[in-house]
Amino acid sequence: MPDNSDHEAAIALTYDGANAPTVSATGQDELAREMIRVAQENGVPLYEDPDLAALLSRLDLGEAIPETLYRVIAEILAYSFYLQGFTPEDFQDGRRKG
Template sequence: MKKAIALKYDYSTAPTVTAKGSGLLAEKIMEVAKENDVVLHQSPELVEMLSTLELGEEIPETLYLAVAEIIAFAHKIKDHQW
């Protein structure tokens, strides 16, 4: 079953979980992200780890590097869009 996690990062604190779900809810999360030009990244392993967090919860320090790489990748993609 498809799962999705949405994170918010405001550059002042650790990224926080803003949405999560599976099945139809996961599809809706991804649909809203696409409508808002949010870069999507697929990592089943990371989604599994993040899905244990509650809404509004900051990601744990053990995931900082993995999430930072994704954020940097997303910025790079957005900077090169026409």
């Protein structure tokens, strides 16, 4: 069995504030590095967790994250909003105002 520990993975999630986050893009190796580069250029907060990436990479594009990951993904999203300067007051009914 090949050792995959040297492979890079990137997973992008989409969250509309009303439904569970879904997988919007996945990439391995060169594509993963390109996804990370584009995210960095556009100020998208990144979170690195190889174990979580391995779990999310098993999902199909457009597939919602499983309920078992709701809490960890919610914490990551909340922290990313905080890093972008958003507070709970910036949201209404689970969606960002404006």
